[in-house]
Amino acid sequence: MYLPAAFEERRPEVLHALIAAHPLGTLVTHGPEGLDANHLPFELDTAQGSHGTLRAHVARANPVWQQAADTAVLVIFQAAGGYISPNWYPSKPEHHRHVPTWNYQVVHAHGVLRIHHDERFLRGLVGRLTREHEARSQQPRPWRMGDAPSDYIAGMLQAIVGVEIDITRLVGKCKLGQNRQARDRLGAADGLERLGANALAHAMQSAGPKTGD
Structure with missing residues:
Protein backbone atom coordinates (compact mmCIF):
# COMPACT_ATOMS: atom_id res chain seq x y z
CA MET A 1 0.00 0.00 0.00
CA TYR A 2 1.31 3.45 -0.91
CA LEU A 3 1.72 5.20 2.44
CA PRO A 4 2.78 8.86 2.54
CA ALA A 5 4.07 9.87 5.97
CA ALA A 6 1.23 12.36 6.47
CA PHE A 7 -1.35 9.56 6.33
CA GLU A 8 0.45 6.77 8.21
CA GLU A 9 -1.25 5.55 11.39
CA ARG A 10 0.88 3.41 13.71
CA ARG A 11 -0.93 3.58 17.06
CA PRO A 12 -2.18 0.05 17.87
CA GLU A 13 -5.15 1.31 19.86
CA VAL A 14 -6.36 3.35 16.88
CA LEU A 15 -5.91 0.48 14.43
CA HIS A 16 -7.63 -1.97 16.78
CA ALA A 17 -10.54 0.45 17.24
CA LEU A 18 -10.98 0.79 13.47
CA ILE A 19 -11.06 -3.00 13.08
CA ALA A 20 -13.54 -3.41 15.93
CA ALA A 21 -15.83 -0.74 14.50
CA HIS A 22 -15.63 -2.18 10.96
CA PRO A 23 -15.27 -5.95 11.46
CA LEU A 24 -16.13 -7.05 7.92
CA GLY A 25 -12.67 -7.80 6.56
CA THR A 26 -11.48 -8.84 3.11
CA LEU A 27 -9.33 -11.95 3.50
CA VAL A 28 -6.83 -11.97 0.63
CA THR A 29 -5.10 -15.29 -0.07
CA HIS A 30 -2.88 -16.74 -2.79
CA GLY A 31 -3.73 -20.32 -3.65
CA PRO A 32 -3.18 -22.72 -6.55
CA GLU A 33 -5.55 -20.70 -8.74
CA GLY A 34 -3.97 -17.35 -7.89
CA LEU A 35 -5.30 -14.49 -5.78
CA ASP A 36 -8.63 -14.88 -4.00
CA ALA A 37 -10.67 -12.65 -1.70
CA ASN A 38 -13.31 -13.62 0.86
CA HIS A 39 -15.36 -11.14 2.88
CA LEU A 40 -15.79 -12.24 6.50
CA PRO A 41 -16.90 -10.67 9.80
CA PHE A 42 -13.92 -11.03 12.12
CA GLU A 43 -13.52 -11.16 15.86
CA LEU A 44 -10.46 -9.23 17.12
CA ALA A 59 -18.37 -22.46 4.91
CA ARG A 60 -16.85 -25.92 4.82
CA ALA A 61 -17.67 -25.90 1.10
CA ASN A 62 -15.41 -22.85 0.64
CA PRO A 63 -12.04 -24.13 -0.67
CA VAL A 64 -10.10 -21.27 0.93
CA TRP A 65 -9.50 -23.18 4.16
CA GLN A 66 -7.82 -25.99 2.25
CA GLN A 67 -5.93 -23.85 -0.25
CA ALA A 68 -4.60 -21.21 2.14
CA ALA A 69 -4.01 -23.10 5.40
CA ASP A 70 -0.64 -22.24 6.99
CA THR A 71 0.10 -19.58 4.36
CA ALA A 72 0.68 -15.84 4.63
CA VAL A 73 -2.53 -13.85 4.24
CA LEU A 74 -3.71 -10.26 4.29
CA VAL A 75 -6.97 -8.97 5.80
CA ILE A 76 -8.16 -5.51 4.73
CA PHE A 77 -10.54 -3.54 6.94
CA GLN A 78 -12.16 -0.57 5.20
CA ALA A 79 -13.46 2.12 7.57
CA ALA A 80 -14.95 5.51 6.71
CA GLY A 81 -14.39 6.91 3.22
CA GLY A 82 -15.83 9.46 0.84
CA TYR A 83 -15.38 11.85 -2.08
CA ILE A 84 -13.92 15.29 -1.35
CA SER A 85 -14.96 18.16 -3.61
CA PRO A 86 -12.53 21.05 -4.19
CA ASN A 87 -15.49 23.39 -3.69
CA TRP A 88 -15.40 22.60 0.02
CA TYR A 89 -11.94 24.18 0.49
CA PRO A 90 -12.15 27.81 1.68
CA SER A 91 -8.87 28.52 -0.12
CA LYS A 92 -10.24 27.46 -3.53
CA PRO A 93 -11.49 30.93 -4.62
CA GLU A 94 -8.06 32.37 -3.83
CA HIS A 95 -6.02 30.34 -6.34
CA HIS A 96 -8.16 27.44 -7.69
CA ARG A 97 -5.22 25.06 -7.27
CA HIS A 98 -7.22 22.09 -5.99
CA VAL A 99 -8.57 18.87 -7.52
CA PRO A 100 -11.02 16.24 -6.23
CA THR A 101 -9.77 13.45 -4.00
CA TRP A 102 -11.05 10.56 -1.88
CA ASN A 103 -10.40 10.44 1.86
CA TYR A 104 -10.55 7.18 3.78
CA ARG A 120 -15.74 -26.07 21.00
CA PHE A 121 -13.75 -23.43 19.08
CA LEU A 122 -16.56 -22.94 16.57
CA ARG A 123 -19.35 -22.76 19.13
CA GLY A 124 -17.43 -20.22 21.22
CA LEU A 125 -16.59 -18.08 18.19
CA VAL A 126 -20.13 -18.07 16.81
CA GLY A 127 -21.53 -17.31 20.26
CA ARG A 128 -19.23 -14.32 20.76
CA LEU A 129 -19.85 -12.95 17.27
CA THR A 130 -23.58 -13.34 17.76
CA ARG A 131 -23.59 -11.53 21.11
CA GLU A 132 -21.46 -8.71 19.74
CA HIS A 133 -23.54 -8.00 16.66
CA GLU A 134 -26.92 -8.65 18.24
CA ALA A 135 -25.98 -6.01 20.83
CA ARG A 136 -25.22 -3.58 18.01
CA SER A 137 -28.66 -4.22 16.51
CA GLN A 138 -30.22 -2.68 19.66
CA GLN A 139 -33.14 -5.07 19.78
CA PRO A 140 -35.17 -5.38 23.01
CA ARG A 141 -34.57 -9.14 22.97
CA PRO A 142 -31.37 -10.08 21.09
CA TRP A 143 -31.27 -13.42 19.30
CA ARG A 144 -29.28 -16.15 21.06
CA MET A 145 -28.00 -19.48 19.85
CA GLY A 146 -30.26 -21.11 22.43
CA ASP A 147 -33.30 -19.77 20.53
CA ALA A 148 -32.72 -22.38 17.81
CA PRO A 149 -33.05 -26.17 18.28
CA SER A 150 -29.81 -27.72 19.51
CA ASP A 151 -29.67 -30.28 16.68
CA THR A 168 2.31 -10.25 12.57
CA ARG A 169 2.05 -6.73 11.15
CA LEU A 170 -0.55 -3.96 11.19
CA VAL A 171 -0.44 -1.16 8.61
CA GLY A 172 -2.83 1.75 8.92
CA LYS A 173 -3.62 4.56 6.51
CA CYS A 174 -5.85 7.46 7.50
CA LYS A 175 -6.08 9.89 4.58
CA LEU A 176 -7.96 12.69 6.28
CA GLY A 177 -6.53 15.89 4.81
CA GLN A 178 -3.61 16.13 7.23
CA ASN A 179 -1.47 17.46 4.36
CA ARG A 180 -3.74 20.47 3.86
CA GLN A 181 -4.31 23.74 5.69
CA ALA A 182 -6.53 23.31 8.73
CA ARG A 183 -9.23 25.55 7.25
CA ASP A 184 -9.42 23.39 4.11
CA ARG A 185 -9.47 20.13 6.07
CA LEU A 186 -12.25 21.44 8.30
CA GLY A 187 -14.13 22.95 5.36
CA ALA A 188 -14.14 19.55 3.64
CA ALA A 189 -15.35 17.97 6.88
CA ASP A 190 -18.25 20.45 6.94
CA GLY A 191 -19.11 19.46 3.36
CA LEU A 192 -19.21 15.80 4.34
CA GLU A 193 -21.43 16.55 7.33
CA ARG A 194 -23.93 18.29 5.05
CA LEU A 195 -24.14 15.01 3.11
CA GLY A 196 -24.57 12.96 6.27
CA ALA A 197 -21.11 11.37 6.07
CA ASN A 198 -20.56 12.02 9.76
CA ALA A 199 -18.03 9.28 10.53
CA LEU A 200 -15.50 10.53 7.98
CA ALA A 201 -16.24 14.16 8.86
CA HIS A 202 -15.57 13.58 12.55
CA ALA A 203 -12.36 11.70 11.78
CA MET A 204 -11.15 14.63 9.68
CA GLN A 205 -12.08 17.13 12.35
CA SER A 206 -10.01 15.27 14.93
CA ALA A 207 -7.04 14.58 12.63
CA GLY A 208 -4.02 16.66 13.55
CA PRO A 209 -2.02 18.17 10.69
CA LYS A 210 1.38 16.64 9.89
CA THR A 211 2.42 18.94 7.04
CA GLY A 212 0.98 21.97 5.31
CA ASP A 213 -0.46 23.83 8.33
Whole structure:
Protein backbone atom coordinates (compact mmCIF):
# COMPACT_ATOMS: atom_id res chain seq x y z
CA MET A 1 0.00 0.00 0.00
CA TYR A 2 1.31 3.45 -0.91
CA LEU A 3 1.72 5.20 2.44
CA PRO A 4 2.78 8.86 2.54
CA ALA A 5 4.07 9.87 5.97
CA ALA A 6 1.23 12.36 6.47
CA PHE A 7 -1.35 9.56 6.33
CA GLU A 8 0.45 6.77 8.21
CA GLU A 9 -1.25 5.55 11.39
CA ARG A 10 0.88 3.41 13.71
CA ARG A 11 -0.93 3.58 17.06
CA PRO A 12 -2.18 0.05 17.87
CA GLU A 13 -5.15 1.31 19.86
CA VAL A 14 -6.36 3.35 16.88
CA LEU A 15 -5.91 0.48 14.43
CA HIS A 16 -7.63 -1.97 16.78
CA ALA A 17 -10.54 0.45 17.24
CA LEU A 18 -10.98 0.79 13.47
CA ILE A 19 -11.06 -3.00 13.08
CA ALA A 20 -13.54 -3.41 15.93
CA ALA A 21 -15.83 -0.74 14.50
CA HIS A 22 -15.63 -2.18 10.96
CA PRO A 23 -15.27 -5.95 11.46
CA LEU A 24 -16.13 -7.05 7.92
CA GLY A 25 -12.67 -7.80 6.56
CA THR A 26 -11.48 -8.84 3.11
CA LEU A 27 -9.33 -11.95 3.50
CA VAL A 28 -6.83 -11.97 0.63
CA THR A 29 -5.10 -15.29 -0.07
CA HIS A 30 -2.88 -16.74 -2.79
CA GLY A 31 -3.73 -20.32 -3.65
CA PRO A 32 -3.18 -22.72 -6.55
CA GLU A 33 -5.55 -20.70 -8.74
CA GLY A 34 -3.97 -17.35 -7.89
CA LEU A 35 -5.30 -14.49 -5.78
CA ASP A 36 -8.63 -14.88 -4.00
CA ALA A 37 -10.67 -12.65 -1.70
CA ASN A 38 -13.31 -13.62 0.86
CA HIS A 39 -15.36 -11.14 2.88
CA LEU A 40 -15.79 -12.24 6.50
CA PRO A 41 -16.90 -10.67 9.80
CA PHE A 42 -13.92 -11.03 12.12
CA GLU A 43 -13.52 -11.16 15.86
CA LEU A 44 -10.46 -9.23 17.12
CA ASP A 45 -8.73 -10.47 20.26
CA THR A 46 -6.32 -7.72 21.29
CA ALA A 47 -5.03 -9.72 24.27
CA GLN A 48 -3.52 -12.55 22.22
CA GLY A 49 -0.33 -12.09 20.20
CA SER A 50 1.94 -9.11 19.78
CA HIS A 51 -0.51 -7.32 17.48
CA GLY A 52 -3.73 -9.17 18.26
CA THR A 53 -5.49 -12.18 16.76
CA LEU A 54 -8.30 -12.36 14.22
CA ARG A 55 -10.89 -15.14 14.14
CA ALA A 56 -13.71 -15.92 11.74
CA HIS A 57 -15.41 -18.86 10.06
CA VAL A 58 -16.06 -19.93 6.49
CA ALA A 59 -18.37 -22.46 4.91
CA ARG A 60 -16.85 -25.92 4.82
CA ALA A 61 -17.67 -25.90 1.10
CA ASN A 62 -15.41 -22.85 0.64
CA PRO A 63 -12.04 -24.13 -0.67
CA VAL A 64 -10.10 -21.27 0.93
CA TRP A 65 -9.50 -23.18 4.16
CA GLN A 66 -7.82 -25.99 2.25
CA GLN A 67 -5.93 -23.85 -0.25
CA ALA A 68 -4.60 -21.21 2.14
CA ALA A 69 -4.01 -23.10 5.40
CA ASP A 70 -0.64 -22.24 6.99
CA THR A 71 0.10 -19.58 4.36
CA ALA A 72 0.68 -15.84 4.63
CA VAL A 73 -2.53 -13.85 4.24
CA LEU A 74 -3.71 -10.26 4.29
CA VAL A 75 -6.97 -8.97 5.80
CA ILE A 76 -8.16 -5.51 4.73
CA PHE A 77 -10.54 -3.54 6.94
CA GLN A 78 -12.16 -0.57 5.20
CA ALA A 79 -13.46 2.12 7.57
CA ALA A 80 -14.95 5.51 6.71
CA GLY A 81 -14.39 6.91 3.22
CA GLY A 82 -15.83 9.46 0.84
CA TYR A 83 -15.38 11.85 -2.08
CA ILE A 84 -13.92 15.29 -1.35
CA SER A 85 -14.96 18.16 -3.61
CA PRO A 86 -12.53 21.05 -4.19
CA ASN A 87 -15.49 23.39 -3.69
CA TRP A 88 -15.40 22.60 0.02
CA TYR A 89 -11.94 24.18 0.49
CA PRO A 90 -12.15 27.81 1.68
CA SER A 91 -8.87 28.52 -0.12
CA LYS A 92 -10.24 27.46 -3.53
CA PRO A 93 -11.49 30.93 -4.62
CA GLU A 94 -8.06 32.37 -3.83
CA HIS A 95 -6.02 30.34 -6.34
CA HIS A 96 -8.16 27.44 -7.69
CA ARG A 97 -5.22 25.06 -7.27
CA HIS A 98 -7.22 22.09 -5.99
CA VAL A 99 -8.57 18.87 -7.52
CA PRO A 100 -11.02 16.24 -6.23
CA THR A 101 -9.77 13.45 -4.00
CA TRP A 102 -11.05 10.56 -1.88
CA ASN A 103 -10.40 10.44 1.86
CA TYR A 104 -10.55 7.18 3.78
CA GLN A 105 -9.35 5.03 6.66
CA VAL A 106 -8.07 1.50 6.11
CA VAL A 107 -6.17 -1.14 8.10
CA HIS A 108 -4.12 -3.99 6.63
CA ALA A 109 -3.52 -6.96 8.94
CA HIS A 110 -0.84 -9.46 7.92
CA GLY A 111 -0.44 -12.96 9.38
CA VAL A 112 -0.57 -16.71 8.79
CA LEU A 113 -3.88 -18.54 8.42
CA ARG A 114 -4.63 -21.43 10.78
CA ILE A 115 -7.64 -23.73 10.57
CA HIS A 116 -9.89 -25.04 13.38
CA HIS A 117 -12.38 -27.88 13.08
CA ASP A 118 -13.17 -28.54 16.75
CA GLU A 119 -16.73 -27.88 17.81
CA ARG A 120 -15.74 -26.07 21.00
CA PHE A 121 -13.75 -23.43 19.08
CA LEU A 122 -16.56 -22.94 16.57
CA ARG A 123 -19.35 -22.76 19.13
CA GLY A 124 -17.43 -20.22 21.22
CA LEU A 125 -16.59 -18.08 18.19
CA VAL A 126 -20.13 -18.07 16.81
CA GLY A 127 -21.53 -17.31 20.26
CA ARG A 128 -19.23 -14.32 20.76
CA LEU A 129 -19.85 -12.95 17.27
CA THR A 130 -23.58 -13.34 17.76
CA ARG A 131 -23.59 -11.53 21.11
CA GLU A 132 -21.46 -8.71 19.74
CA HIS A 133 -23.54 -8.00 16.66
CA GLU A 134 -26.92 -8.65 18.24
CA ALA A 135 -25.98 -6.01 20.83
CA ARG A 136 -25.22 -3.58 18.01
CA SER A 137 -28.66 -4.22 16.51
CA GLN A 138 -30.22 -2.68 19.66
CA GLN A 139 -33.14 -5.07 19.78
CA PRO A 140 -35.17 -5.38 23.01
CA ARG A 141 -34.57 -9.14 22.97
CA PRO A 142 -31.37 -10.08 21.09
CA TRP A 143 -31.27 -13.42 19.30
CA ARG A 144 -29.28 -16.15 21.06
CA MET A 145 -28.00 -19.48 19.85
CA GLY A 146 -30.26 -21.11 22.43
CA ASP A 147 -33.30 -19.77 20.53
CA ALA A 148 -32.72 -22.38 17.81
CA PRO A 149 -33.05 -26.17 18.28
CA SER A 150 -29.81 -27.72 19.51
CA ASP A 151 -29.67 -30.28 16.68
CA TYR A 152 -30.07 -27.48 14.14
CA ILE A 153 -27.18 -25.49 15.67
CA ALA A 154 -25.04 -28.65 15.77
CA GLY A 155 -25.67 -29.21 12.08
CA MET A 156 -24.83 -25.61 11.24
CA LEU A 157 -21.55 -25.84 13.17
CA GLN A 158 -20.61 -28.95 11.22
CA ALA A 159 -21.02 -26.94 8.02
CA ILE A 160 -18.37 -24.33 8.91
CA VAL A 161 -14.63 -24.21 9.53
CA GLY A 162 -12.87 -21.81 11.89
CA VAL A 163 -10.00 -19.60 10.77
CA GLU A 164 -7.51 -17.84 13.03
CA ILE A 165 -4.79 -15.34 12.17
CA ASP A 166 -2.12 -14.19 14.61
CA ILE A 167 -1.38 -10.69 13.34
CA THR A 168 2.31 -10.25 12.57
CA ARG A 169 2.05 -6.73 11.15
CA LEU A 170 -0.55 -3.96 11.19
CA VAL A 171 -0.44 -1.16 8.61
CA GLY A 172 -2.83 1.75 8.92
CA LYS A 173 -3.62 4.56 6.51
CA CYS A 174 -5.85 7.46 7.50
CA LYS A 175 -6.08 9.89 4.58
CA LEU A 176 -7.96 12.69 6.28
CA GLY A 177 -6.53 15.89 4.81
CA GLN A 178 -3.61 16.13 7.23
CA ASN A 179 -1.47 17.46 4.36
CA ARG A 180 -3.74 20.47 3.86
CA GLN A 181 -4.31 23.74 5.69
CA ALA A 182 -6.53 23.31 8.73
CA ARG A 183 -9.23 25.55 7.25
CA ASP A 184 -9.42 23.39 4.11
CA ARG A 185 -9.47 20.13 6.07
CA LEU A 186 -12.25 21.44 8.30
CA GLY A 187 -14.13 22.95 5.36
CA ALA A 188 -14.14 19.55 3.64
CA ALA A 189 -15.35 17.97 6.88
CA ASP A 190 -18.25 20.45 6.94
CA GLY A 191 -19.11 19.46 3.36
CA LEU A 192 -19.21 15.80 4.34
CA GLU A 193 -21.43 16.55 7.33
CA ARG A 194 -23.93 18.29 5.05
CA LEU A 195 -24.14 15.01 3.11
CA GLY A 196 -24.57 12.96 6.27
CA ALA A 197 -21.11 11.37 6.07
CA ASN A 198 -20.56 12.02 9.76
CA ALA A 199 -18.03 9.28 10.53
CA LEU A 200 -15.50 10.53 7.98
CA ALA A 201 -16.24 14.16 8.86
CA HIS A 202 -15.57 13.58 12.55
CA ALA A 203 -12.36 11.70 11.78
CA MET A 204 -11.15 14.63 9.68
CA GLN A 205 -12.08 17.13 12.35
CA SER A 206 -10.01 15.27 14.93
CA ALA A 207 -7.04 14.58 12.63
CA GLY A 208 -4.02 16.66 13.55
CA PRO A 209 -2.02 18.17 10.69
CA LYS A 210 1.38 16.64 9.89
CA THR A 211 2.42 18.94 7.04
CA GLY A 212 0.98 21.97 5.31
CA ASP A 213 -0.46 23.83 8.33
